[in-house]
Amino acid sequence: MIDVSFFSLSDLSYWPYQVALVSAQIFAILNPVSVLPVFLSLTEDLGVAARHRIVARSSLAVFIICFIMAIAGNYILSFFNINIASLRVGGGILLMVIAVEMLGGLPRTKSIDSREEVAIVPIATPLLVGPGTMTTVILLSASVPLAVLVVSIIVVVLLTYAILRYSEHLVRLTGKNGIRALGRFMTIIIAAFAAQLLYSGLTDWLVSWGLI
Numbered sequence: 074m075i076d077v078s079f080f081s082l083s084d085l086s087y088w089p090y091q092v093a094l095v096s097a098q099i100f101a102i103l104n105p106v107s108v109l110p111v112f113l114s115l116t117e118d119l120g121v122a123a124r125h126r127i128v129a130r131s132s133l134a135v136f137i138i139c140f141i142m143a144i145a146g147n148y149i150l151s152f153f154n155i156n157i158a159s160l161r162v163g164g165g166i167l168l169m170v171i172a173v174e175m176l177g178g179l180p181r182t183k184s185i186d187s188r189e190e191v192a193i194v195p196i197a198t199p200l201l202v203g204p205g206t207m208t209t210v211i212l213l214s215a216s217v218p219l220a221v222l223v224v225s226i227i228v229v230v231l232l233t234y235a236i237l238r239y240s241e242h243l244v245r246l247t248g249k250n251g252i253r254a255l256g257r258f259m260t261i262i263i264a265a266f267a268a269q270l271l272y273s274g275l276t277d278w279l280v281s282w283g284l285i
Contacts, residue, residue: 128234
């Protein structure tokens with residue numbers, strides 16, 4: 074992952090780049106495209122209005138969870154006395170495991186016993202906001218300006234809302250194979266982020282040990 078913490082908030086020309094970069098990272102791990110098949114299966118018996126309400130509630134829940142992680146991220150790191158290098162290594166390993174599981178076609182959640190309250194569980198969490206998303210947001214909270222992170226979260230939530238809101242149209246347009254292909258592509262991006270995290274964290278460790 075590229076560290077953008079050196080950009081100055083006073084230089085607004087960098088804001089679009091920062092927001093685009095951070096949004097891409099959050100969107101990749103959130104990966105709403107891969108959630109479409111499960112979302113459609115969970116809401117297939119519902120009317121259009123009910124499905125739209127679920128999308129709105131899910132999007133709101135995603136924003137609230139990510140916003141809390143963004144605000145509390147630095148405090149969580151301080152409380153547990155975790156430095157950025159350790160978080161990068163741990164987060165990189167976690168994201169890599171998630172990427173491998175997703176590439177293998179394993180589900181991101183277990184079977185659902187009830188269709189009630191699906192907006193929050195399992196759609197908002199753990200399908201969209203799982204451990205990988207939380208780790209990514211916490212890590213970003215320590216490396217980018219809070220305002221950039223919050224704006225990026227809003228951008229990702231709006232994109233997620235649009236994808237779920239028009240899910241049937243997207244499936245008809247691209248087909249199920251197209252959805253799977255897009256989901257796999259986003260998973261590869263997650264694996265690349267994970268590799269960059271591991272590289273950055275291990276490099277920081279080696280520097281602190283005086284080995285490089």
